[in-house]
Amino acid sequence: MTATTRPAEGAFHAASTNNRPLLARIEVFDSLEAAAPAWRTLETGDVLATAYQRLDFLALWQRHIGTPDVIAPCIAVAFDAGGAPAALLPLGRHSSHGLKVLGFLGGKHSNFNLGIWRRDVAAVVTEADLRRFLAALEGRGDALILYNQPMRWRDTANPLALLPHHVSPSMAYRGPLRPDFEELLKERTSNSTRYKMRKKVKSLTNKAGPVAFSQAEGADATRRVVHEFFAQKSARMQAMGMEDVFGAADVRAFIEAGVCASLPDGKPVIEIYELTAGGEVVATMGGMVRDGRFSAMFNSIPADKFRSESPGEQLLVNMIRTCCERGLTTFDLGVGEASYKDMFCPDEEPLFDTCLPLSTRGHALVAIERAKSAVKRTVKQNKSLWSAVVRARQWRAALSRKN
Known part of the structure; x- marks a missing residue:
């Protein structure tokens, strides 16, 4: 020392x-x-x-x-x-x-x-x-x-x-959660928006199969989902002309270690979630929890599939529901402006x-x-x-x- x-x-x-x-x-x-x-x-x-x-x-x-x-x-x-x-x-x-x-x-x-x-x-x-x-x-x-x-x-x-x-240069964005998810959803969306959400779930089900949302648990499951994340993120960043910041071997090793490692209380250092349709991973999200706040670190969707079904939005809605059920009080989507953040993270967080x-x-x-x-x-x-x-x-x- x-x-x-x-x-x-x-x-x-x-x-x-x-x-x-x-x-x-x-x-x-x-x-x-x-x-x-x-x-x-x-x-x-x-x-x-x-x-x-x-x-x-x-x-x-x-x-x-x-x-x-x-x-x-x-x-x-x-x-x-x-x-x-x-x-x-x-x-x-x-x-x-x-x-x-x-x-x-x-x-x-x-x-x-x-x-x-x-x-x-x-x-x-x-x-x-x-x-x-x-x-x-x-x-x-x-x-x-x-x-x-x-x-x-x-x-x-x-x-x-x-x-x-x-x-x-950029702001961060967060939003408050409530114990009653349905009440929060009604507060943040209109009747027509919720109707469109239901149609998207039905459309995705018809195209690919039953839709399911879950947190990956266990070494095999977490590695499977994180590898899907790497593949989806890489393809999407390439399509957008942006550097794949998760492409380097050391970064991938860090993320994989984070989703597999445990905190002193037994919970994962980085939690990772997936949305599947007919068993195919169509969206992922990883993040961490502290003091009643879920902080999203990364997310992904396929580069060219299911655009009209908005799988990222479907996963986000399920994430918010889960966080409400867990009794968390705040949800953030990190730093940077993006339209998808507006629904559940309306509050600017100056940095x-x-x-x-x-x-x-x-x-x-x-x-x-x-x-x-x-x-x-x-x-x-x-x-x-x-x-x-x-x-x-x-x-x-x-x-x-x-x-």
Whole structure:
């Protein structure tokens, strides 16, 4: 175990009941294993954290994608005066343009990045406290670049929003759930929409056979469904002229490990679901659950089959029904704008990015990252520009198929 310990120098001015500093020291760990005891303690308490900051999830990601020679863990943990962990930033260090960059572990496979904060700490932490927290990272990187951070989580402000930041290029989208699914469905859809949904189920049944929805359970079933997901996603991304972000061997190994691995409570790290018609998989979805919220990570439908039957919509309706029956309170479809999200995820979830230099050399990289983010945001929020990008991708895909 390698850890750097620094006193908080009176930082984190929140006071405990005996007026001692709430956060008394900060340690930086070079491995997930070394940080695990503090991490596990935080996870079992009342904390602000998304499913993407769960140790079991990030350990799999680091094993298959991060790896020490690509991304070196740099886990910053703050402890209170009694020695109990109070906050944790699951960071990793990678090289970019010859500089060392610190960012959240999970990379582009994490829709939300938040860190783990005890709620009593999150309620009172100040910008000065955060800067002393980050001072423990000095010498470990040239820049701190943190993407896709929610402004609020579980009705509490994200402490890192106290630092200088800018709006992320895209929003995330979520929606509330209710114990009564039928009541929620009536609230979110019209009579004519529900009639069309029933017709689509009937049409799919007539074309392919009985329609069934289920969660894959057991190693064989989960591997079968995840392999169907890979095949469907690859074909669809190729048709859309987009990079298949799930095509790399290390990414596929990570996803397969996630659907097969279990949390301490026995539930899968990543849950995966399928919609079948006559035994054929016509839609899939994978996601994670934490604190009453289902966060969808990925989904797929066949590239060219059953378009008029909308199998993705049929799977989504069944997913929402299942989440309501489980007593979950929130459902999200991750980051990025898409029309299919409107039905059950109508609420925008603002995200922000943090780009801060940690050394003199880091200033130039931070300026570049901020500029790139501004361009992406401009394109994605301008319907005409974004439509042009989509058309260009489709044209490129069609040209590639001809050649």
